Amino acid sequence: MRTSAPGPVERPRLLVATEEIADPGPLADAMPDAATTAWIRRGEGMIGYGEAARHKATSLADAEQWWRELRDQLVVESALGGDDLPGTGFVAFGSFVFDPDNTAAESVLIIPELIIGRRAGRAWRTTIRPSDAPPISAPRIEPVEAPGAVTFADGKLSGPEWEQAVAEAVGRIMTTELDKVVLARELVAIADSPIDPRRLVSRLSEEYATCWTYHVDGLVGATPEMLVRREAGLATSRVLAGTIRRSADAGQDLALAASLAHSSKDLEEHEYAVTSVARALAPYCSGMNVPDAPYVLELPNVLHLATDVTAVAAPEASSLALAAALHPSAAVCGTPTALARSTIAELEHLDRDRYAGPVGWIDADGDGEWAIALRCGRIDADDPRQIRLYAGCGIVGGSNPEAELAESVAKLVPMRDALAG
Numbered sequence: 342m343r344t345s346a347p348g349p350v351e352r353p354r355l356l357v358a359t360e361e362i363a364d365p366g367p368l369a370d371a372m373p374d375a376a377t378t379a380w381i382r383r384g385e386g387m388i389g390y391g392e393a394a395r396h397k398a399t400s401l402a403d404a405e406q407w408w409r410e411l412r413d414q415l416v417v418e419s420a421l422g423g424d425d426l427p428g429t430g431f432v433a434f435g436s437f438v439f440d441p442d443n444t445a446a447e448s449v450l451i452i453p454e455l456i457i458g459r460r461a462g463r464a465w466r467t468t469i470r471p472s473d474a475p476p477i478s479a480p481r482i483e484p485v486e487a488p489g490a491v492t493f494a495d496g497k498l499s500g501p502e503w504e505q506a507v508a509e510a511v512g513r514i515m516t517t518e519l520d521k522v523v524l525a526r527e528l529v530a531i532a533d534s535p536i537d538p539r540r541l542v543s544r545l546s547e548e549y550a551t552c553w554t555y556h557v558d559g560l561v562g563a564t565p566e567m568l569v570r571r572e573a574g575l576a577t578s579r580v581l582a583g584t585i586r587r588s589a590d591a592g593q594d595l596a597l598a599a600s601l602a603h604s605s606k607d608l609e610e611h612e613y614a615v616t617s618v619a620r621a622l623a624p625y626c627s628g629m630n631v632p633d634a635p636y637v638l639e640l641p642n643v644l645h646l647a648t649d650v651t652a653v654a655a656p657e658a659s660s661l662a663l664a665a666a667l668h669p670s671a672a673v674c675g676t677p678t679a680l681a682r683s684t685i686a687e688l689e690h691l692d693r694d695r696y697a698g699p700v701g702w703i704d705a706d707g708d709g710e711w712a713i714a715l716r717c718g719r720i721d722a723d724d725p726r727q728i729r730l731y732a733g734c735g736i737v738g739g740s741n742p743e744a745e746l747a748e749s750v751a752k753l754v755p756m757r758d759a760l761a762g
């Protein structure tokens with residue numbers, strides 16, 4: 342029997358319409374249901390309802406290709422006008438696995454049917470629909486239920502077992518070519534009732550307003566680390582590495598900040614992370630600025646050493662292409678990358694899922710923000726009463742296992758608090 346070769350896949354084109362709206366109030370409160378995507382910082386950002394299209398991405402490069410094909414066929418029916426703010430119009434939200442070779446999870450890109458956004462004093466509403474679908478009607482906001490009592494249990498490794506893994510990593514750093522490796526652990530939280538990510542988004546975006554609060558397909562958190570933001574040709578990356586947990590006392594915090602800024606262990610750990618970002622960005626950028634020394638970034642639970650790297654991005658390098666070049670940075674993997682990655686797979690006993698992978702959005706111009714999915718949890722798709730929380734620490738030769746465990750506990754605080762009663 343003869344079969345004819347398949348022709349090009351005919352996808353319906355996406356129709357995109359954006360209009361200015363009155364201020365919608367807090368974005369977290371405007372999320373219609375538990376599947377709504379969120380991206381919020383300092384009260385600004387976007388929420389995305391429904392799905393006009395979805396893609397299981399095998400890699401960041403594959404995601405970029407899919408985005409490009411859709412983008413090239415868009416029909417823009419109306420746009421915001423005035424200054425063309427990034428994020429108005431067509432947007433794809435995404436969340437990527439940390440290591441495709443060591444996970445049961447999948448990376449995803451979602452194009453919502455309805456986006457509500459707020460930025461720079463303006464608010465907008467974008468609808469996106471396949472040309473063969475009817476216009477969407479305004480969704481009803483479903484009530485948010487509390488999860489009830491929540492209990493926490495260790496993941497595969499107990500605290501002491503994880504300390505053992507850290508000690509093993511320190512040993513390898515002293516005796517092999519490994520310079521730095523980031524080891525993470527998980528906590529499993531089980532609630533009485535299903536966990537509604539909107540409640541977490543609302544709490545996190547208030548408590549951690551300077552972080553990027555996100556929810557994409559069950560992965561929810563508030564991260565302080567920006568892998569790459571591309572806006573009007575400028576690329577920015579906020580690199581974090583080196584952490585101290587805060588005390589309850591402002592005077593003591595000041596002393597802690599000073600000791601962090603002078604700690605050779607933390608400065609070494611930080612330097613690896615900055616170098617990995619600067620090297621990866623260089624081929625796609627010009628005029629890069631890498632500050633000589635980090636500053637101390639204050640969050641309610643921890644202090645971090647931080648460096649903001651800025652550069653002019655090549656016109657053809659989309660935010661997703663830049664994220665593909667940067668992931669995994671030494672802030673969440675280690676140095677050298679390949680050895681750190683295999684060490685993680687061997688020592689962590691953890692499926693990182695989409696924790697520590699890029700999470701964010703891209704618009705039709707290729708502008709966008711891809712943060713590193715930290716300080717987060719993954720709601721179980723089959724049993725939404727369960728959420729896995731993750732926290733990791735950069736390990737270098739001078740690391741102390743007990744101190745690293747304490748650091749991981751501090752990094753779990755935002756999610757634990759957001760889940761509490």
Ligand SMILES: C=C(O[C@@H]1C=C(C(=O)O)C=C[C@H]1O)C(=O)O
Nearest residue numbers: 581582583584672732733734735
């Ligand atoms: C890996 C995490 O955080 C990373 C590790 C840091 C460190 O070890 O000092 C600091 C910020 C992040 O780059 C995490 O929060 O899970």
